[in-house]
Amino acid sequence: MTYGKLAFAQLNTKYPLQILKSGAGFYIGTADESGPISRESVEYYPTAEVAAQALAGNAWTQRSDS
Template identity: 45%
Template sequence: MSSTASLSSQARSAENPGIGYLALTYADLRLPLQVLKSAAGYYLGTTLAGEPVSRESREYFTSHEAATRALATGDWHQRACP
């Protein structure tokens, strides 16, 4: 994957701290990052009115605590596209 195709969480955070990059880029919505859960596991993403808008993290985490820690420390990878 080329460097232009992916953003590190640090680069994304510098531009929009705590805001979902994909939600902003593809839906023009400035939404806060949060820990969410799907059948695949926990992930970092955004919601609007209780409905998911974007999955921002490439990773799925095995627990809510692990996802919360990743969000707090920046130890996660930003998805480049939806």
């Protein structure tokens, strides 16, 4: 998947997955020019590089929409 499932479910728009940062660490999510839209990954990662490897290798868990 190359776009955020949760963002699409909420906004009916396909936002590309990217690496984002929060206080808890780095995560796979979506954003636009206004800022973050959704956190798609269950996991938080210690660095952007580790998160990018998880995304590239499809080694992450999609959060459910419930």
